[in-house]
Amino acid sequence: MTQSLATSLDQSNSDHNLRNAIGKVVCVGRNYAAHAAELGNEIPSAPMLFMKPSSSVISIEQDIIRPSPKVYGETHYETELCIQLATDLHAATAEQARQAIGGVTLGLDLTLRELQSALKAKGHPWERAKCFDGACVLGDWLDPKEFGDFTQVHYQLHINNTLTQDGDSALMLFSVYDLLADISHAFSLQAGDVIMTGTPSGVGALNLGDKLKLVLGRHEWQTRVQ
Ligand code: ZN
Numbered sequence: 001m002t003q004s005l006a007t008s009l010d011q012s013n014s015d016h017n018l019r020n021a022i023g024k025v026v027c028v029g030r031n032y033a034a035h036a037a038e039l040g041n042e043i044p045s046a047p048m049l050f051m052k053p054s055s056s057v058i059s060i061e062q063d064i065i066r067p068s069p070k071v072y073g074e075t076h077y078e079t080e081l082c083i084q085l086a087t088d089l090h091a092a093t094a095e096q097a098r099q100a101i102g103g104v105t106l107g108l109d110l111t112l113r114e115l116q117s118a119l120k121a122k123g124h125p126w127e128r129a130k131c132f133d134g135a136c137v138l139g140d141w142l143d144p145k146e147f148g149d150f151t152q153v154h155y156q157l158h159i160n161n162t163l164t165q166d167g168d169s170a171l172m173l174f175s176v177y178d179l180l181a182d183i184s185h186a187f188s189l190q191a192g193d194v195i196m197t198g199t200p201s202g203v204g205a206l207n208l209g210d211k212l213k214l215v216l217g218r219h220e221w222q223t224r225v226q
Contacts, residue, residue: 022084023193025052025136026183027109031172031198038201047174047182050126052109052196056135060214063226064110065134066206073114075206078199079157079165079214081150082107083176084141085193089184097180098149102191103141106155106214106221109196110135113205138194139214139221146217150176157202158213167200 029048030036036043066075086102109130116129147153150169157165169176179197183189210225 021192022054022057023190025054025057025194025196026050026189027052027080027130027196028174028179028198031174031179032167032200033171033173034201035199035203038203043173047179049183049186050130052131052136056131056133057194058134058137060108060137060139060221060223062134062137063224064108064137064206064212065226066110066208067112067132072112074112076111076113076203077157077159077165077206077212078109078111078203079155079167080107080109080196080199081153081155081167081169081176081216082138083144083180083195083197085180085189085191085195087191089180089189092181092184094175094177094181097177097184100180100189101144101176104144104147104216105139105141106216107139107194107196108137108212108214109199110137110206111203136194136196137223139216139219142216142219154217156215158215159210161211161213164204165200165202169197171200172198 027050030041030044033043082105083101084103085100087100089097089100112129116126119126119129153169155167156163176197206225208225212223214221
């Protein structure tokens, strides 16, 4: 490896505050059947979990900087509905999970796909492919009341004005409340923790200069690949 994955990102104050407010980022793999199928994975019988560190978080207001493609191969986008907790959750019910949600946004779970595939093949953990600086791109936090019970939340990713991912929480294998409750039985969730709830189908590689637009209801955010 000739290039460090711990890039010194140009940190704005707001980005620093965003990171400080975030604890761990818990990610859910294969929560949409069509995405599991496109990567040749089986549909899980329980939520498949992994984590990103808070050091990987950047605001969507910053450009995306990919780790060197020559060294690390393709960086894939995965657009995901993200939840932030306002209160702690431990061995919670779905109703307790509902009450703990403090914010909602869209995020990009950036993944070094070729490196991840190589790690998977060896049976190794995925951190090298999922935790690099800038690997967790988050929009602004919105009031959860706007999204009802999260059973029909529609969201999209457009790349260079082409609809690339079209997600709806109705298609999740495990619903938002069930996910939070299940995770809280595996380990404690704390106020400030973020849950990325899985990506719909349509993942692919980011290219230099790509312009991304994320749409969640009446909200939208734009970023580009530097
Ligand atoms: Zn993901």
